[in-house]
Amino acid sequence: MRPASFRHHPARSVDEALTLLASEDEDARILAGGQSLVPLMNLRMAQPSALIDINGCDDLGRIDEAGGWIEFGARVRQREGELSTAVRARLPMVAAALELNGHPATRHRGTICGTLAHADPSAELPAVAVALGAEMVLRRQGACRIVPAEAFFLGALETCIEPGEMLAAVRFPVQPARAGWGLAETGLRRHDLALAGIAVAMLPAGVTRICAFGITPEPLRLPTLEAAADDLPRSGGTPATQARIAEALAADLEGADLVDTLHASARYRQQVTATLAARALADARQRASQETAT
Amino acid sequence: MPGNAPFRHIGRPMPRTEDARLLAGGAAFVDDLPELPGTLHMACMRSPVAHGRIREIDTSGALGLPGVHAVLTGAELGDRIAPMVADRDKAGFRETRRDILPADTVRFVGDTIAVVLADDPYVAEDALSLIVADIEELEPVVAIDAALADGAVLVHPEIGDNIPFSIAQTTEGFEAAFAAAAAVVSDVFTSTRLAGVAMEPRGCVAQVDVGLDSLTLWSSTQVPHLLRLAIAELLDWPESRLRVIAPDVGGGFGPKAHVYPEEILCAYLARRHGRPVKWIGDRQDDFLTTTHARDSRFAVEMALSADGDILAVRNHVDVNIGAYACFPFGANAEAGGGAIYMPGAYRFAHYDFRARSVMTHTAPAGVYRGVAAPVAHFAFEGLLDRAARKLGLDPLALRRRNLLRPDEYPHVNAAGIRSDGGSHHECLERALAAIDHDGFRAAQPADRRIGGRLVGIGVACITEHTGQGASRYRTRGLLRVPGMEGATVRIESDGNVSVAISQSTQGQGHLTAFAQVVAESLGVDPEQITVSEGDTALSPFGSGTFASRGAVIAGGAAYRASQEVAAKIRRIAAHHLEVAEGDIELVEGHARLKGVRQMALSLREIAGIAHSLDPRALPEGEEYGLEARRFYDPPGVVLSNAVHAACVSIDTDTGQVRVERYVVAHDCGRIINPLIVAGQVHGGVAQGLGQALMEGVHYDETGQLLTTQLLDYIVPLAADVPDIALCHVETPSSDTLLGIKGAGEGGVIGAVPAIALAVNDALAGRGAMVSRLPLSPEYILSLMTMPAPGR
Amino acid sequence: MTDTPPDANAADRRLLRTTVNGIARQELVEPRMLLSDFLRRTLHLTGTHVGCAHGVCGCCTVLVDGATARACLTFAVQVQDREVQSVEGLGEDPIAAALRASFHECHALQCGYCTPGFLMAARQLLSETPEPDEETIRVALSGNICRCTGYVNIVRAVRHAADSLAAARDQQQGLSDAR
Structure with missing residues (x-):
């Protein structure tokens, strides 16, 4: 389990990285933390022709807060985001998602943009990005486009990043005061990849955004459940509430391509997603009311 | 000395002498050994299909890659390596063969079809992708039922079916006893296939002295002597020119107690090319090719009286052993064990068993810590829970009623196994007290629900077959397992002590424990004794480290050899001190007249006399040197026993089971080092927890392995295993030297049923009881939502 | 090479x-x-x-x-x-030294193959969280697999190392207060 050969291009800036990317063939990849890419390379399931190494790009290493957004450059490590006081205060669900992602040793290297670009169905951060309405900053030499998180994820390990393009940054709208959030997941072990999970963002104006992960190849917004969320009784967990959530979820999953693996069937994933949704909604409500109180 | 004499070193919780170098990064696992000049790195191409006929393997692309030295296929190898044969034809057994590098037929995804030798491990792996294999895919059999079906595809057509081993036995009067029962409970208990997952994958390095035609093979093995024997047989090479060394080995747990094709290939290729050949398996190799285990099904019936006495048990075991019978244990280890291990702590007179090993196109399965016992006890304890419900008895009362009492020992059980003792009741009461069983029950609601969780407690009473000697292996038909162990104890000419043991250690603390045993005999500090293991050139012949035999048998051999040396020290000392031998004591590195400090000779002086380096002569008739080599072969088998108690909680939303509290009360006879014994129990429990809750090797219906990474095959992490409390009950065996019983496997054997019973308890009232492993969240959730059966 | x-x-x-x-x-x-x-x-x-x-x-x-x-x-x-x-x-590193001593004393290693990785993870934890509770230790070590010890003595050893480092800090504090 050792990787095949590749051309290695260290870049010192994002512009240099984009130039190098433009000069390489379609199989070139960006190397940031490598925590998702290198395992695939060691297994020789990924054999990129070239790696554009952005670890030397200091201009991609910043967490910037401006205009109601917090933006993470492509080299910002997950651990940096997790421990950032700005993130913990104003994007608490992002900090919580990062804590659930891998382990300290992988978060020290792995980047926030890297886990988004990898688009693993069991990962928390893509769903959190969708729930929070994050935006992806995609750049290629001489061009830049902004893609909402919801349009970014196309499937398992599949995004709308095109050849020659890189995810240069991701930005999250700062959560207003009195916003609530809930993040619930379950795995086979206590600290494990999620078999299913739910991210809930509850905005003060009565807007609730809910996104599931682990159950479909890409993070899935749940509009029916979102619409029903406001009407659900405040105390979650009663059979009646559960039934309503399950019903709404079933409507949202109608025709969806459900993940079905040896570790958990699609049926199980759907079943627990409903109960996880109840938990995440309850957490979000409770946090929203706490925020009001303070 | 066994008996009442107080021990100075045996029984002491001495931290290990092994630790310092491991903690400093100075260990020498196979891949850590300095690379020998000219080393060629071997990489293996594995069959991509479960069953197929090799048409052609085109190696030209690989051979053309710079840095590639050679590529070998089975067709090219011809018959230069004899096939591995683990069993011979005899009653119940069929002989099958395993080609080291198959030329015609591949039998599982992972069978080796070509090997590359290259200057660098990266290049060796590059070369694999350039080999083109043309294999005609044939229909595979993957599961037990398919392999047993009429007209099933045969894995080894020459034996006529897929059953290389079967055995059946019924006690006299079984049917009458069964018919007289007031109640019968039955169920089928299944266990998903497991992998051992030692943290160090297998690996080996072979070096040949071309002039002498002699081989040194370093291997991550549990059985250095048996590996040497296999190399000699398969390569027709005198054992006298072969040396096998097991250096530091990063976990064994049974799978490394088998001989593997890569070891034979490295030896062969080093001889053929006159250069060192190194193969280091990676995790994927490990999941594909290292033996699996526990792919088994137990169909069990238990007949009881109205009062709850167990009258008779029927046990039909089928085990999927994969594509080949592994050397040295052959086809029967798990199936035979599944039958023999079931009668344990409980009394019953009538037993009917039938056990079969079933071959399929999957990786070979073999011994893994606990062998069949964890599942056998899972099945048996599961039936007791069903019996308690059916008879309306308290599950604990039912167990107390049927547990063997101390006054019933020595006891010969219904499978014919004799045991000299068992402290089941004492262990039970100790475990119940330690886990506060009564307090738990008092706090546990009738519907088991606390918040969003169901809580339950499980108590399992188990035995562990340890220290099996030669007679036991002969009886079981495992003729390639010698059963005994050997030890050499030598006082060097400067008075320092060297010990060489026939086993190898994979973390069990042998070097410390055996130093404690020898120190006891010689009256020196264990720290001053140098113990070596794993080197066939240094140690006497022996079986190796598996089946909880280290402390009992190798410990016994070390004790015998050290006693013999001690006797000679006493004779020399008595002669020169002019006192009677019986008045000499060995303490603090001296032989002295009992209680008289001034009347003493140091070990250094005595060693000088024995090596003719002292003005004083040896007593007349004594041989030069101060060393002894002794073997130990204990009678039959000695049974350790334990009671495991687990508290679990189940998330009612997800079905996820969490083990909250855990207690083990166990009896492994005389304990050499309680720290080490505790470590064995802890590790075993964690592996049992893994089998109970999460671990599983999965193949799809075409025989493709689905679990090839640690993301797919999951094992317990620190957050999944609770702290484990231990109660040591110490009943020395009267059958073994020093009264030692083994302790390597009880942890895993007890944990599987204890956790399963705790889950049964937590689910109580819902009608469901668990019958298959692992207890995955999905399985548990399905039981929770299942209507109560009309049982 | x-x-x-x-x-x-x-x-x-x-x-x-x-x-x-x-x-x-x-x-x-x-x-x-x-x-x-x-x-x-x-x-x-x-x-x-x-x-x-x-x-x-x-x-x-x-x-x-x-x-x-x-x-x-x-x-x-x-x-x-x-x-x-x-x-x-890691020879001179005080946290690592305390961990090595505790691993030895608590029998927190068996085959020793995983041990260097556990020392690293535990060192990371104690450098950030000097006095972690058991749950924190278990979560912090969940990125490392040990197949021998069941983690029981590893967790105990990390606790023990944290305690001995805390005692050393207290002693240091006492000494500087006395000055």
């Missing part, structure tokens, strides 16, 4: 400058060489073990600029101008 095999990629070697265990190193490496191989095969620092090569088991955990990282998921070229510490380089 001492010998230089005549492979096709020899031309694509990079001069890697890095500091390992306090010693400045300059080596020609292939870009694809993993940090684990650089440490083990080039520098002969074999205390860092490889248990899975896909980032799950934690055996190969080392410190890069003082923070834990998987050597099997890091290319050697990525530690250009960085400081790497492997288990061999």
Whole structure:
């Protein structure tokens, strides 16, 4: 389990990285933390022709807060985001998602943009990005486009990043005061990849955004459940509430391509997603009311 | 000395002498050994299909890659390596063969079809992708039922079916006893296939002295002597020119107690090319090719009286052993064990068993810590829970009623196994007290629900077959397992002590424990004794480290050899001190007249006399040197026993089971080092927890392995295993030297049923009881939502 | 590696400058060489073990600029101008020393293959959270697999090391107060 050969291009800036990317063939990849890419390379399931190494790009290493957004450059490590006081205060669900992602040793290297670009169905951060309405900053030499998180994820390990393009940054709208959030997941072990999970963002104006992960190849917004969320009784967990959530979820999953693996069937994933949704909604409500109180 | 004499070193919780170098990064696992000049790195191409006929393997692309030295296929190898044969034809057994590098037929995804030798491990792996294999895919059999079906595809057509081993036995009067029962409970208990997952994958390095035609093979093995024997047989090479060394080995747990094709290939290729050949398996190799285990099904019936006495048990075991019978244990280890291990702590007179090993196109399965016992006890304890419900008895009362009492020992059980003792009741009461069983029950609601969780407690009473000697292996038909162990104890000419043991250690603390045993005999500090293991050139012949035999048998051999040396020290000392031998004591590195400090000779002086380096002569008739080599072969088998108690909680939303509290009360006879014994129990429990809750090797219906990474095959992490409390009950065996019983496997054997019973308890009232492993969240959730059966 | 095999990629070697265990190193490496191989095969620092090569088991955990990282998921070229510490380089580190002593005393290692990785993960934890509770320890160590100990004595040893470091700090504090 050792990787095949590749051309290695260290870049010192994002512009240099984009130039190098433009000069390489379609199989070139960006190397940031490598925590998702290198395992695939060691297994020789990924054999990129070239790696554009952005670890030397200091201009991609910043967490910037401006205009109601917090933006993470492509080299910002997950651990940096997790421990950032700005993130913990104003994007608490992002900090919580990062804590659930891998382990300290992988978060020290792995980047926030890297886990988004990898688009693993069991990962928390893509769903959190969708729930929070994050935006992806995609750049290629001489061009830049902004893609909402919801349009970014196309499937398992599949995004709308095109050849020659890189995810240069991701930005999250700062959560207003009195916003609530809930993040619930379950795995086979206590600290494990999620078999299913739910991210809930509850905005003060009565807007609730809910996104599931682990159950479909890409993070899935749940509009029916979102619409029903406001009407659900405040105390979650009663059979009646559960039934309503399950019903709404079933409507949202109608025709969806459900993940079905040896570790958990699609049926199980759907079943627990409903109960996880109840938990995440309850957490979000409770946090929203706490925020009001303070 | 066994008996009442107080021990100075045996029984002491001495931290290990092994630790310092491991903690400093100075260990020498196979891949850590300095690379020998000219080393060629071997990489293996594995069959991509479960069953197929090799048409052609085109190696030209690989051979053309710079840095590639050679590529070998089975067709090219011809018959230069004899096939591995683990069993011979005899009653119940069929002989099958395993080609080291198959030329015609591949039998599982992972069978080796070509090997590359290259200057660098990266290049060796590059070369694999350039080999083109043309294999005609044939229909595979993957599961037990398919392999047993009429007209099933045969894995080894020459034996006529897929059953290389079967055995059946019924006690006299079984049917009458069964018919007289007031109640019968039955169920089928299944266990998903497991992998051992030692943290160090297998690996080996072979070096040949071309002039002498002699081989040194370093291997991550549990059985250095048996590996040497296999190399000699398969390569027709005198054992006298072969040396096998097991250096530091990063976990064994049974799978490394088998001989593997890569070891034979490295030896062969080093001889053929006159250069060192190194193969280091990676995790994927490990999941594909290292033996699996526990792919088994137990169909069990238990007949009881109205009062709850167990009258008779029927046990039909089928085990999927994969594509080949592994050397040295052959086809029967798990199936035979599944039958023999079931009668344990409980009394019953009538037993009917039938056990079969079933071959399929999957990786070979073999011994893994606990062998069949964890599942056998899972099945048996599961039936007791069903019996308690059916008879309306308290599950604990039912167990107390049927547990063997101390006054019933020595006891010969219904499978014919004799045991000299068992402290089941004492262990039970100790475990119940330690886990506060009564307090738990008092706090546990009738519907088991606390918040969003169901809580339950499980108590399992188990035995562990340890220290099996030669007679036991002969009886079981495992003729390639010698059963005994050997030890050499030598006082060097400067008075320092060297010990060489026939086993190898994979973390069990042998070097410390055996130093404690020898120190006891010689009256020196264990720290001053140098113990070596794993080197066939240094140690006497022996079986190796598996089946909880280290402390009992190798410990016994070390004790015998050290006693013999001690006797000679006493004779020399008595002669020169002019006192009677019986008045000499060995303490603090001296032989002295009992209680008289001034009347003493140091070990250094005595060693000088024995090596003719002292003005004083040896007593007349004594041989030069101060060393002894002794073997130990204990009678039959000695049974350790334990009671495991687990508290679990189940998330009612997800079905996820969490083990909250855990207690083990166990009896492994005389304990050499309680720290080490505790470590064995802890590790075993964690592996049992893994089998109970999460671990599983999965193949799809075409025989493709689905679990090839640690993301797919999951094992317990620190957050999944609770702290484990231990109660040591110490009943020395009267059958073994020093009264030692083994302790390597009880942890895993007890944990599987204890956790399963705790889950049964937590689910109580819902009608469901668990019958298959692992207890995955999905399985548990399905039981929770299942209507109560009309049982 | 001492010998230089005549492979096709020899031309694509990079001069890697890095500091390992306090010693400045300059080596020609292939870009694809993993940090684990650089440490083990080039520098002969074999205390860092490889248990899975896909980032799950934690055996190969080392410190890069003082923070834990998987050597099997890091290319050697990525530690250009960085400081790497492997288990061999932890000798003087007070937290690591306390951990080694506690691991020995509490019998927190058996085969020892995973041990260097656990020392790294535990050191990371105690450097950030000097007095962790049991749950915190268990979560912090959940990126490392041990198959021998059931983690029981590892968790106890980390607690023990934290206690002994705290006692040492208190003593230090007492001494400076007395002055």
